[in-house]
Amino acid sequence: xxxxxxxxxxxxxxxxxxxxxxxxxxxxxxxxxxxxxxxxxxxxxxxxxxxxxxxxxxxxxxxxxxxxxxxxxxxxxxxx
Amino acid sequence: xxxxxxxxxxxxxxxxxxxxxxxxxxxxxxxxxxxxxxxxxxxxxxxxxxxxxxxxxxxxxxxxxxxxxxxxxxxxxxxxxxxxxxxxxxxxxxxxxxxxxxxxxxxxxxxxxxxxxxxxxxxxxxxxxxxxxxxxxxxxxxxxxxxxxxxxxxxxxxxxxxxxxxxxxxxxxxxxxxxxxxxxxxxxxxxxxxxxxxxxxxxxxxxxxxxxxxxxxxxxxxxxxxxxxxxxxx
Numbered sequence: 001x002x003x004x005x006x007x008x009x010x011x012x013x014x015x016x017x018x019x020x021x022x023x024x025x026x027x028x029x030x031x032x033x034x035x036x037x038x039x040x041x042x043x044x045x046x047x048x049x050x051x052x053x054x055x056x057x058x059x060x061x062x063x064x065x066x067x068x069x070x071x072x073x074x075x076x077x078x079x080x
Numbered sequence: 081x082x083x084x085x086x087x088x089x090x091x092x093x094x095x096x097x098x099x100x101x102x103x104x105x106x107x108x109x110x111x112x113x114x115x116x117x118x119x120x121x122x123x124x125x126x127x128x129x130x131x132x133x134x135x136x137x138x139x140x141x142x143x144x145x146x147x148x149x150x151x152x153x154x155x156x157x158x159x160x161x162x163x164x165x166x167x168x169x170x171x172x173x174x175x176x177x178x179x180x181x182x183x184x185x186x187x188x189x190x191x192x193x194x195x196x197x198x199x200x201x202x203x204x205x206x207x208x209x210x211x212x213x214x215x216x217x218x219x220x221x222x223x224x225x226x227x228x229x230x231x232x233x234x235x236x237x238x239x240x241x242x243x244x245x246x247x248x249x250x251x252x253x254x255x256x257x258x259x260x261x262x263x264x265x266x267x268x269x270x271x272x273x274x275x276x277x278x279x280x281x282x283x284x285x286x287x288x289x290x291x292x293x294x295x296x297x298x299x300x301x302x303x304x305x306x307x308x309x310x311x312x313x314x
Contacts, residue, residue, distance in 0.1 A: 013229065014263070016187050065146060068139055068175065070182045071229060 001046045001080040003058045005066060008039035013071045042066060046078075054078050082108040082309045085123040087153065087169075089115045089133035089144045094166065094286060098129045101286035105302035106309075115144065119152040124309045125162040125206070126153060128169030130222070130284060140183060140225045141171030150176055162206040162277040162308060164301070167223055170270070170280030179271055179280045180238070181230030186223070187263030193222040195295075196261055198269050198283060199249035202242050205276035206308045210300035216253045217246075217297040219283045221261060221269075226282040228264040228271075238271055245270040245279055 009015050015037050022036040044061065048054040058076050067074040084102045088095045095112060102110040113120050115133075120126060134143035144150065150172070157163045157178055165173035173179040186192060195218050200211040211217065230238070238244055247267040250259045255267045262282075270281030285298025 014184070014187065014227075016185055016189050016263075020189055065138070065142065068142070068182055070174075070180075070231070071184065 001048055001051070001054045001078055003044040003046060003054065003076050003078050005042040005044065005058065005062060005074060005076040006039060007042065007062075007067045007072050007074050009037055010071055010073055051078060082106050082306065083121070083123050084108065084110040084125055084127065084305070085113050085120050086110055086127045086129055087115065087120070087149055088112050088129070089131065089147060089172075091133045091135055092129050092131035092168070094130035094168075094284065097284075097286045098127050098166065101289045101298070101302055102127070105289060105299055106306050113149060115147040115149045117149050120149065120156060123156070123161055124312065125164065125305050126156065128153070128163065128165040128172050129286075130167030130169060133168055133172065136225075139175065141168060141173075141175040144168075144172045145175035145177075154178060157278055160275070160277060162305065163279075164207050164305075165278075165280040166284055166286065167221075167226070167282055170282055171225065173278065173280040178278050179273060180234050181228055181271070183223075183225045183282070184227040184229050185225050186227050186261070189224075191222075191224040192226070192261050193220065194261075195220045195288075196269075196283065197249050197251050197253075197259065198246045199253045199255065200246050202245045202272065202276070204242075205245055205272045205279050205304075207279045207301050207304050208245055209307055210304040214253065216249055216251060218251075218295060219285055219288045219298045221283050223262070223282055226262045226264065228268040228282075230265065235265055238268075239266070241274065243272045243274070244268055245272050246281060246283070
């Protein structure tokens, strides 16, 4: 199975990289950009075949390492 | 005999500077402990040095926080062994949960390497007791991720419990946005745990501990540890 994990900054947490990207897009002539937030996308290939167990494992991976829940939210989909 | 241990992660680059600072200031040898070891030898204090542990992969300090040696560092810290985290070491302390909050990318997005003025807010921690409260000291920072962040409740708790150890300040000791190099909340440059035995700080005291280096304002961090050691001997 494969887990597709998205990690994003929580609302209210300043994202200077997102701001720099928004600024660069503006300089390239892209108009109407209100805000940019940068996050991470992680794919994890799992040997597990039971969706419930896979979900449980990915949940722990996110909490223990992949996301820092002080500043980040995580969401994931499991397929296969 | 004072027993200090410096933890070395792959990518640490201030470990030898810290070892030299400890040895010159305390007069005792410091041990280097590799991240793959299962345990830290009995120590009077442990230092997590600056650098780029594990290449800063995922988040600064995140991989190091889960390295084999950290399980024992965390256990020893919880049992009362003083731990100082400098720069990347501070990031590791936050990622390991020994200190609250997180060090985010500098608001300028730039790596900043220069001397900064700091106001000592708490001189009762294990590593700051040789400073005076309110004293302004000048030591360097060298980081791209030193922008301290925690939610307002956590910040209020840190302030209320006197756990803000030092703040970025003007040379006159004023706390202002102009004196804040990286966007850290409430100008926080260093914090401690409830007991004052676990301290994390972004500035590098080991880089200014003797006059040959251009200043001695960092020296008292290590002298403080000697005082703590001497007290424990009594």
